[in-house]
Amino acid sequence: MTGPRAKTCAxxxxxxxxxEVYYRFSLVLQGEQDAIDTPGGGTGSEEELALLLKQLEESPxxxxxxxxxxxxxRSGVVCGACRSLVVRTLTPKPEAAGPH
Structure with a gap:
């Protein structure tokens, strides 16, 4: 009988x-943009969209x-030390309370 497979910290x-205690994670980063700068001033005409598509196609x-x-x-597992680092990195810093 074999035991659980060995895991590696991502x-x-x-x-x-x-x-050893480990932590599963699943991370999704999705880009969003509220407005797109178009060459013709942002009217969204077919010509502007065609030019924008051409720029994307010619991109390196x-x-x-x-x-x-x-x-x-991405998803995977991390060790306890790396979990602490990730949590610290992704936790917003508390706002300064100001003078009391």
């Missing part, structure tokens, strides 16, 4: 013992790179 790469970035700029998704 952040630091350290092997995790089956008896691959379609995969462009896609990852608007949708990036």
């Amino acid at each position: 952040t630091c790469g350290r092997g995790l013992s089956p008896r 970035e691959s379609p995969q790179e462009m896609e990852e700029q608007v949708h990036w998704e």
